[in-house]
Amino acid sequence: MSENSIRDVFLEEAKEILRHLEADLIQLEENPDDEVVHRIFRYVHTIKGSSGIAGFDEVYEFTHRLENLLDAVRNKKVPVEKALVDLLLESMDWVAEAIYEHANAERKKFLDEKVASFGSFSAKEGEAVLARTENVQAEKPANYFLVRASFKPTIFENGIDPLLILEDLVSLGSVEHRRVHFDKLPALRDMDPEKCYLEWTILLKTFHPRQKLDEAFLFVKDDNDISIEDVTNDFTDSERRAGGIQERKVGEILVRRGVITEEELDTVLSIQRETNKKIGDIIVEKGFADEKAVQQALGDQNRIKSRIQATTVRVETKKLDTLLNLLGEIVISQSSIARMAEELEEEQGYRLKNALYGMDRITREFQEQIMAIRMIPIGPTFEQFRRFVRDVADDVHKEIRLDIRGSETELDKTVIEQISDPLKHMIRNAIDHGIETPQERQKAGKKPVGTITLNAYHQEGNVFIEIIDDGRGLDRAAIRRKAVERGLIKGDEEINDRQLQEFLFMPGFSTAEQVGELSGRGVGMDVVRTNIEALRGTVELFSEPGKGTTIRIKLPLTLAIIEGMLVRVGKNVYIIPLLSIVESLQPVRDSIKTVEGKGEVLLVRDEYVPLVRLYQHFGIDSDFTNPWEALVVVVESGTSRIGIMVDDLVGQQQIVIKSLDNFITKSRALSGAAIMGDGTVALIIDVHGMVGEIAT
Amino acid sequence: MNAAENKKAAHESAEQEMKQYVTFVIGNEYYGVEVLKVQEIIGMTQIVHVPNSADFMKGVINLRGTVVPVVDMRTRFRMPEREYDMFTVIIIVEVKNRMIGMIVDSVSDVVDMAESSIQETPHFAAKIETDYIRGMGQVDDKLVIILDIDKILSASDLEKMGQDAEESK
Amino acid sequence: MAAIVLPEDVSVKKVKALHAELLNAVDNDENEMVIDFSAVKRADLAVYQVLLACARECREKKKVVKIKGASSTVKEQMKFCGILRSN
Structure with a gap:
């Protein structure tokens, strides 16, 4: 592997690990359990190793100290507290920055300070936690040790297998040179097979300090002839070994299956990082699992690899x-x-x-x-909000838990990129206006910790994303007041839920008592809606006072190509998405009534739906002015239905949606255009938009 | 040369720099747009009107698979409307990564003009709002009004105009 | 020719018996000795040491020693002990 690709692989992998780390650190705070600590330790361990291989020396040193701290946490010498998690999160930020930007003096200072603060956490640690940065810079990552091992002849009687000890030793690094000495081995007929006659000389390259090597010989160094000599200065190593960084996943699969333990995985990973052997081989070598189990896992790994590849699809979207x-x-x-x-x-x-x-x-x-290629799970997007929720909740002094469901739900990559900001907006709203302070909640008989749930699922060709909070719900009275204030409705007028929603989506509408630093001004729900409608999606609000609010976003699974019904009014042809059509009919005169203040309605199977004369709505000429002489297409958006009057149905076909720039029209009833077979442009009716326009 | 002299020299050469402009006619005047901003020029084609749009927004057209909005420049500049004839063209320009078409009476030559020859316009000199004019220049015996496309066709401006149009209905 | 089949749990505890078996095999007239590792997952130093001595003996007697059914673990161990060459 070339220098550049090692670096790229490291950057890529580090990004993913840091994301997982962040999620786990936050989980750690809520739920300090050993498994999470282990995971965090392993992640940091992995970054440490990979950074060393990829040549990010500063990061290596920093994470090395971090790993010591985590080791202390792991051994329960340091308790898990908010202060610790804060420090860890900050350290992670530093690592992220260090990895992706160039070195500068600021970081050196931070490094000094942070390393010093680690010292305050684990002063008992044997290794020098309070490293001077001079030391940090002077040490080269790789050391070379010349190990000479000669075991006493009766060593087998002690129940010790020197081979195991030596295997342990070489697992700490990679063997540059190895020599077995059997000059002391007598002829076959003369030897006592229960005595040990062999000696070794091994040149080991390792990132570990000398002490670690000593540990390998802990049980034998007393009465055996073991010598370890640091010969690093005799070597320069300009070639870095390529890391089989992605191969660790086989190990993880085996752990998950219970075939090997986590401790064994740790050992295997460190061997792999330093010797570049295949994980599978190391596992079998160390006797942790048999070849069959490894082969099976490898098979799975390939399948999983392609899935993992999917979540890291890079900017090939242009080609797509x-x-x-x-x-x-x-x-x-x-x-x-x-x-x-x-x-x-x-x-x-x-x-x-x-x-x-x-x-x-x-x-x-x-x-x-093609659409399937562009689909990626929404999980990572949701996960990145954990940190956000934690920080914002902290700022406004509220206690909030983030619950994530439906992480595997897949969406088009572009769509995910574009809903990220609207989602953030809505989550912030939920934190600011939805969830009450712990005191308020307790007074209301709720648990002091509020919950925000992010949910995603597929249904009937659409993707639904929900943001649910168990907060105070929408204050209908306050919204009414605001609406009256702004002259939107009269003082004594009734408003239904749909109108309530419409008001909230208006620019600048806000019922917040104070304009908080973070939000205020109703944080552009209008902007949120515009963004989502640009993706041909819809947003709906459901709320129960005192219980909470649910925001449901519906997005079409296919972005660009849909089935359309062509309708004609006069000389103009418009397209109504087939999915939105409930039925088409030629109404009878009697079924059409006029309701005062509301306009015309049409009776369709026991239900009165608002009637829209398309020619009127669009200000165009039409063949017919009487609905009973024309056709009505009943369409549906969410739970709302309307009847659209047209002259004729022209046909049905697959159409490619071309978006309309925002400035072209103010009408929300038009969301896009399509190019017909004869080259003309037909405008596409946005049913949801039209329903919204009618309601106001 | 020292720094000040360098600067002056650079400025001078920038002034001498010749740029190419596509010139066209609206009403009785010649207007010009930087050639780099012009995508293509097409003849009049079927324009699909879009409901609830500003009056100068004529509609949209199909440009080889892309839906492009088209603005009637006469209406935009509040000039009296006129029937389209065989000389009427649509100049497709690129503004802020979007394509927009401008309907003009006819298209003229592509000319070279030096930056220095473009003079600022006094406020009363042109029929159209001077915000949209970068300057006026002389080519042969023609007076060419150089338009600032970005300003004339900026989305926010159009939106605002759209709103104004709405309110004035 | 008879192969020397190593039991799954071959170790220093059984190395005396193995040693005797090897001595016999070394002295016979066969020009080939097969040592079957199929049942072995891993062995300890005592085992490899005695095999090492045996291999050395066979080399002098121009007997070919064949290792059969060695898993990758075992192969690594043999390389470590100098029985197999590291390539």
């Missing part, structure tokens, strides 16, 4: 975007050809149409495959 665009053009061409096929004679037309059906099926599947 190109693919999708091309596919979109195919769809458009297809519809041109379909049109031409319509105009052909029966015989020819028939065969061509058949061929086109086949092609249609293929394009649809093609599209699904």
